[in-house]
Amino acid sequence: MTGETMLSGFDAILADLDGVVYAGPHAIDGAIDALVRLADHGVALGYVTNNASRTPAHVAAHLRELGAPAEDDQVVSSAQAGAALLADKFPAGSKVLVIGSKALVREIELVGMKSVDSAHDDPDVVIQGFDPHLGWANLAEATYAINAGATWIATNTDMTIPRDRGIAPGNGTLVAAVRAAVGHDPLVAGKPEAPLFHTAAKRLGATAPLVVGDRLDTDILGGNNAGMATALVLTGVDSVDTALRARTAERPRFIIENLQGLYQPYPETTRAGGVFTCGGEQAGVDGNTITVTLSGSNDDGSCDLNAGRAMCAAWWAAVPDSDTVTAPRVVFQRAGQLAADSRA
Numbered sequence: 001m002t003g004e005t006m007l008s009g010f011d012a013i014l015a016d017l018d019g020v021v022y023a024g025p026h027a028i029d030g031a032i033d034a035l036v037r038l039a040d041h042g043v044a045l046g047y048v049t050n051n052a053s054r055t056p057a058h059v060a061a062h063l064r065e066l067g068a069p070a071e072d073d074q075v076v077s078s079a080q081a082g083a084a085l086l087a088d089k090f091p092a093g094s095k096v097l098v099i100g101s102k103a104l105v106r107e108i109e110l111v112g113m114k115s116v117d118s119a120h121d122d123p124d125v126v127i128q129g130f131d132p133h134l135g136w137a138n139l140a141e142a143t144y145a146i147n148a149g150a151t152w153i154a155t156n157t158d159m160t161i162p163r164d165r166g167i168a169p170g171n172g173t174l175v176a177a178v179r180a181a182v183g184h185d186p187l188v189a190g191k192p193e194a195p196l197f198h199t200a201a202k203r204l205g206a207t208a209p210l211v212v213g214d215r216l217d218t219d220i221l222g223g224n225n226a227g228m229a230t231a232l233v234l235t236g237v238d239s240v241d242t243a244l245r246a247r248t249a250e251r252p253r254f255i256i257e258n259l260q261g262l263y264q265p266y267p268e269t270t271r272a273g274g275v276f277t278c279g280g281e282q283a284g285v286d287g288n289t290i291t292v293t294l295s296g297s298n299d300d301g302s303c304d305l306n307a308g309r310a311m312c313a314a315w316w317a318a319v320p321d322s323d324t325v326t327a328p329r330v331v332f333q334r335a336g337q338l339a340a341d342s343r344a
Contacts, residue, residue, distance in 0.1 A: 005041075006254060006266045010229070012044040012206030013262070014197060017059070018051055019214035019236020020259065021068065024164025028235050032067045034259035045069060046200040048211070050156035050190045050218055052079035052129030052171070055103040076200040078155035078190025082127050083107040084199075085153060085189045095121060097150065099142045100129030104155065119144035128178065128186065129155035130171035139174060143181040152182065156190035158218055162236045192222035201228070212259065214238060216250040229253050233261070240308035244290075244315055245326050251316055255309055267306060269313045276314040279306030282335075285318040289329045 007013075015021060021031045038045050047070065049059065056075035063070035082104070086096065092112030097119065098105045105115050108127060116123050119141050126142045146152045158170035179185060190196055201209045210229045213219020214236025223230035231254035232243055243255060254266060269278040276283050280295040281304065290311050294304075315328055 004265055006210075006231070006256070006262045006264065007038075007041050007043055010043060010208050010210040012046060012201065012204045012209040013038060014046045014048050014200050014206075014209050014211045014223070014228070015259075016213035016215070016219045016236075017047055017049045017063075019162035020212060020219075020233055021047070021063070022066065023162045023236070025062075026164050027066045027068075028258065030258055030260045031235075034262060035068045037263065039069065044204040044206055045074060046204050046206075046209075047075045048191070048196055048200045048219075049075065050078045050130075050158050050171070051161070052077055052082065052104050052107075052155040052190070053101040053131050055106060056080065058103065073203060076196060076203070077107075078196065079104045079107045079129055081193070081196045081199070082129065082153055082155040082189035083111045083113075084195070085187065086113055086125060086127065087111040089151070090124060094124040097121070097123035097126045097142065097145050098129075099126060099134065099138050100155070101131040104129045104131075119148060119150075122148070123150050125151045125153060127153045127155065128171070128175060130158075130161070130174075134174060139177050139181075142178050146178070146182045152178075152184075152186040154186040154188050156218065157186075157188055158191075158215065160237055162214070167237065191218035192225055194222065194226040197222055197226035197228060201226075212262075216242060216246050216252070220246075220252045221250045224249055224251075231256055231262075233258055235259075240305070240312070244308070244312050244328070244330075247322050247324055247326070248316075248320065249323075251312075255305065255312065257305060267309070269309060271313075271317070274314075276310045276317070278310040278313065281307035281310045283307070283311040283314040285314050285328075288327075289331055290315055291331045291333065294332060294334050 057072045059075045060070040060072045095116045096113045126145045154175045157172040159172035160167045161170040211223030212231045216238045220230045230252045232252040267279040274284045282293040
């Protein structure tokens with residue numbers, strides 16, 4: 001893609017929200033401008049979020065307050081995916097215990113389900129989504145209902161969520177607490193399952209979308225599951241290091257600093273023998289060791305983005321199929337010098 005921007009060849013961006021567009025109530029630097037500019041390039045925009053605590057209308061309103069382009073139907077949430085899963089598996093009028101926000105209650109009622117408040121109501125289903133106000137009593141109520149025979153659905157299993165003060169526990173931590181008490185996993189409606197992405201692309205009429213996210217285990221895995229191109233942004237949870245070590249299914253096609261990277265040419269990574277080169281930075285693999293040869297002055301073991309891209313390309317080529325997280329040793333050196341630093 002040398003000489004072209006990353007947007008070349010794509011007709012839509014499917015963007016995650018937390019950690020990509022905003023962290024808590026505040027926009028990430030440069031993100032809003034990047035989203036606004038998409039229209040000038042003829043690229044459609046959709047938002048795909050695992051956060052089920054607010055309705056798509058509330059999310060869209062928040063995005064507009066930040067200055068981002070957002071109509072209500074541009075937002076596809078895991079709450080909607082959970083409601084759709086309910087409608088697919090259960091008849092209208094089924095009783096559902098909602099462990100989550102009022103937004104999630106609304107979504108299940110829109111598909112004809114009946115919301116109940118307690119395991120005493122003998123619910124057919126428990127659906128669990130993120131709400132920062134959930135407590136032990138809510139999780140206990142879910143456990144009672146599930147152990148009594150109710151089907152269990154989780155809108156998502158994100159273990160963390162980026163907030164304005166840093167990384168905080170996500171819905172996955174609350175799901176894990178219930179799992180410990182019921183002894184089995186829930187059905188999962190949102191990312192990393194593919195339908196959420198297909199729904200968003202269909203709404204936009206997109207045939208060549210690019211999924212942009214900050215999490216390997218949901219955004220990137222989900223986009224890959226949907227057969228779409230994926231880009232990891234480094235403004236949220238995951239990093240070059242976690243991408244390097246990721247199992248095959250969670251490896252992104254692109255790695256960029258932030259959404260502004262969409263408007264820059266994406267440097268080509270070339271291979272000559274066992275050496276991979278990206279923007280002048282080189283990497284090669286010998287056994288379990290990646291040697292990164294830095295062209296600049298950062299020989300202290302630091303790693304600019306092109307060096308990260310080169311070492312990811314080299315390692316992924318050496319280990320093309322892995323169902324588990326890998327653990328390569330990384331050695332840094334300056335061009336023309338012996339290894340300067342290493343880390344496991």
